[in-house]
Amino acid sequence: MRRLVVPGLISLLAVALVGLLVFGVLQTTDDSSLKDAIANKEKPTAHDATLPQLDGGATRRLADYRGGVVVVNFFASWCAPCDDEAPILARLQRRLARTHDGTVIGVAVDDASEDTRAFVASHGLTFPILRDVDRSLANGYKVTGLPETYVIDARGRIVAGQAGVITQRWIDANVAPLLDGGVRPASQ
Amino acid sequence: MTRAAVVLLALLVLATPAAASAPEPKTDLKTVEEQVMCVVCRTPLSVAGGPQAAAERDLINGLIAQGKDEDQIKDALVAEYGERVLALPDDEGFNLAVYLVPIAVVVAALALVAVALPRWRRRARTDPAAAAGPELSAEDARRLDEDMRRYDD
Numbered sequence: 444m445r446r447l448v449v450p451g452l453i454s455l456l457a458v459a460l461v462g463l464l465v466f467g468v469l470q471t472t473d474d475s476s477l478k479d480a481i482a483n484k485e486k487p488t489a490h491d492a493t494l495p496q497l498d499g500g501a502t503r504r505l506a507d508y509r510g511g512v513v514v515v516n517f518f519a520s521w522c523a524p525c526d527d528e529a530p531i532l533a534r535l536q537r538r539l540a541r542t543h544d545g546t547v548i549g550v551a552v553d554d555a556s557e558d559t560r561a562f563v564a565s566h567g568l569t570f571p572i573l574r575d576v577d578r579s580l581a582n583g584y585k586v587t588g589l590p591e592t593y594v595i596d597a598r599g600r601i602v603a604g605q606a607g608v609i610t611q612r613w614i615d616a617n618v619a620p621l622l623d624g625g626v627r628p629a630s631q
Numbered sequence: 632m633t634r635a636a637v638v639l640l641a642l643l644v645l646a647t648p649a650a651a652s653a654p655e656p657k658t659d660l661k662t663v664e665e666q667v668m669c670v671v672c673r674t675p676l677s678v679a680g681g682p683q684a685a686a687e688r689d690l691i692n693g694l695i696a697q698g699k700d701e702d703q704i705k706d707a708l709v710a711e712y713g714e715r716v717l718a719l720p721d722d723e724g725f726n727l728a729v730y731l732v733p734i735a736v737v738v739a740a741l742a743l744v745a746v747a748l749p750r751w752r753r754r755a756r757t758d759p760a761a762a763a764g765p766e767l768s769a770e771d772a773r774r775l776d777e778d779m780r781r782y783d784d
Contacts, residue, residue, distance in 0.1 A: 456739050463732065521682035553670045553683055555690050555711040577713040 474585050478604060481593075486600040489515075489593070490583030497551065497559055497572035505580075506599065508571075511545030512621045513595040516609075517581055519554040520562035522589040524608040529566040531611055535618065536570040544622045545597075546570055552581045552589060594618055654698025663691050663704055666719070670712045687712070 480487040491505045505513060516532055518525040536547045547570040551559040556574060563572055575581050584593060587606070594603040594617050603617035661677070669679030669687060676684055690711065694704045708716045720726040767775065 452739070453743065456736070460732075460736070463728065519683065521686040523682070553712060555686060558686055558690075576711070578715075 477585050477601075478606070481601055481604045486596070486602055489513075489595045489599050489601050490580065492575070492579040492583060494550070494573040494575055494580060497556060497563065497574055503571065503573055505548065505595065508546055508548065509599050510597055511543070512539065512597065512618060513545055514539075514547045514618060515550060515584075515593045515595060516547060517550045517552050517575075517584070517586050517589055517591045518562075519552055519589050520558040521554065525562075525590045526566075528590060528592075528608045528610075529562075529568065531609060531614060532570070533566055533568055534611075535614055536568070539622075540569070542622065548573060550575050550580055552578060552586065594621065596621055654696075656695050657698060657700040658695060658704065660688065660691055660695065663695070663701060664688070666701070666705065667691075667708055667716050668718050670715050675718055687716075 477487060489505060493502045493504050495502050505515065514532070514535065516528075518529075532547050532549070539545045539547065549563070549568060549570055549572040551572060552575050554562075554574075559572065559574070562568075573580070578586075584591065584604075590608060592605045592609050593601050596602050602621065605613055605617075664677040665675065667676050667687070668674065669676050669681070669684040671683040672679045672681055676687060687708070690708070691704060694707055699707065705717060714720055714726075720729060722730055
């Protein structure tokens, strides 16, 4: 029995170390299940989290904006493609605000608040900006790069997603059909 | 000459308060870089490149210029980027594994040596033949002798 103690302890330690290694690898492995569900038109329920606003106001949840279309855009000021798509999002927000159909929500990820403020000011963005400091929202959407954009319908289901920069054509194809009155491609 | 001296003196007087008001740096970029991560590339900031790393360095440089010390800078970075920015996380919750696992491995290795070493030595004392290894075959012994002779020559 005593002969088994040392090998047993070594085995136990080895198993514990391998378990820790597997846990670490799983933490950093990309998970495409959400993207697959969106691509398969399964309309998965949108993940939510309570986040602080950039302007220092009360914390907000995506559920606070439910009832209309919510376009969630994960971005950062240092991300060049985010720069490219910001005018498209600004234009979309003007349209959504005018028709009361919903809103764009900007979620700043891995970005210092001062840098985000400068980015928002330089693009004249008027939609709410939330700060995802601990990635609690971004991780729920399996965000692996920036920008990423998700369209959530009035019932809180994700109906479209885009990893990478969005275009006006993408907005027309994925947001316009959800707006009151059906397909209404946005004009410039 | 006197006029130039007066102008110089006036400039010195004007410059002194500005220089005095600039806070003394309490640390430097290199020291902080070694203690924090680039949160996007998941590597230490000291070896990271890319736009997010550059933005992080700008922030650190700004804080150094404000006279913040290492702890204050790390606190500010955590407020901006979350706990992930720290190269060594706080010793709370699951993060404790970072500190405990290496200690546990070292303790286990020492325990293994402490248990196994006396056992090996005991075995060597009771069975010198086993400690010396298996007997060489006649053929191997002949080849070894040949090799040794060649080596001596």
